[in-house]
Each structure stands twice: as structure tokens, then as C-alpha cells.
Amino acid sequence: MALPDNRTWFLPTGNLPIGTMYCIGRNYTLHSEEMGAPHTPNPVVFIKPPAAYMPTGFTIALPRFSSNVHHEVELVLVVGKDVWEVADDDAWDVLAGVGVGLDLTARDVQRDAKINGDPWAISKSWIGSAPVSPIVPLSESGRGPWNLRLEVNGQLRQQESTDQMERSIPHLISFLAATFSLRAGDAIFTGTPHGVGPVVAGDVVRASLDKLTELTVRFA
Ligand code: MG
Secondary structure, three states, rough: OOOOOOOOEEOOOOOEEEEOOEEEEOOOOOHHHOOOOOOOOOOEEEEEHHHHEEEOOOOEEEOOOOEEEOOOEEEEEEEOEOOOOOOOOHHHHHEEEEEEEEEEHHHHHHHHHHOOOOOHHHHHOOOOOEEEEOEEEEEOOOOOOOOEEEOOOOEEEEEEEEEHOOOOOHHHHHHHHHHOOOOOEEEOOOOOOOOOOEEEEOOEEEEOOOOOEEEEEEEE
């Protein structure tokens, strides 16, 4: 299969090279509860490489090493400038725009990794595991909150307001910047609300962020 040309965020304010994707786990209480996961004072963070990104309209090949891939709909923030340390009050200024994405997760592989104390990389970071909608500049989107919505084959599976996140967007930005630095083109997946579930070959998943932007992908 040919590799997709998937290296660029296209924005009216200037295109950006897709960088590291930082993902926040356990950021909505009801999802933590459905996973049976304990509350942690600091955010759970993992990373997807740029090759995990896919644009809307693509068909995503489910990984052969898993028989249970789950959808997780998430607000995605795209970073517009390089920062190391940033105050919460200045954190919104770091962002170029927002979108909606899927943190696709090989749940069976992740379960085994949790049991064995292994990293989540294979379960979370395979090629195609991070499809994202077109990005809306912050000047158009405002600062939210927004409604996240996900349908599988036309059936509603996840719906929640981003105001239910346990940690604020400025806090996530300042925490990640102080820990890793953030570079223009990096992205932040802000965690999924409850209602995660499996996708199989032939499914069509549509996700949206209010009426601002949407993502449609098919699975094979
Ligand atoms: Mg997630």
C-alpha cells in the first residue's frame, strides 16, 4: 500500500509541518470510570508519531496485530509557535487552531501492556491511529467549550461537551510545554469522553466538533 502524503496541517494562517502528537489520557471522569482506571493527579501522557496522522476521507487499515480497535473521539489542539515554559494565562496564544480527531486504540494490546507494565506505543501509535479533521483557526473557533460527537455507520456512540474535561486547556498546554517543550505543528489530543467502543472493517466513522469541522474515515 502506498504511504499517504500526510505531513502538513493546512491552515489559512499558514501551513505547519505535522510534529509530535501528545495525547492526554483519563481526562473525562465518566470515561475513566468505564475503563476502571484510577484518578491520577497528573495527566496521563503518551505520544503518537507524525506518521499516525491521517486526513479526513482516508481509509484506515486496521492493524493485523489487534482484533479489538476502539474509537476515542477527542478535541485536537494544534500548536502554532515554539514554546518551552508558558503561563496558563498566555497558553491560548500558543495555539494555531482546533480540530476533532480519533485516538484509535488497539484495546486488546493496550490491556496486555497494562498487565505487563509495558509502554502503550504499539496499542496507540500505529500508522493511521490518529486521523484528524481539517483544522479551524482559533480566530474562527473561539475558545469553546465545543460539543464532541462521534457516529459509527450513522449511529451516535459518543457525545460530550469539552467543558467536562477534568483539566483545562491552558493547564494541559503549560504542563506539556514545561515537560517536553511544544513546537509549531505539534498537536495535543485532549482525551476522550465515555462511550468508546470497537470499529471493524467496513465501518464508516464520522466525528464532529460543533458545526466547525468534521472528520470521516472508513476502516478496512
Ligand atoms: Mg484517548
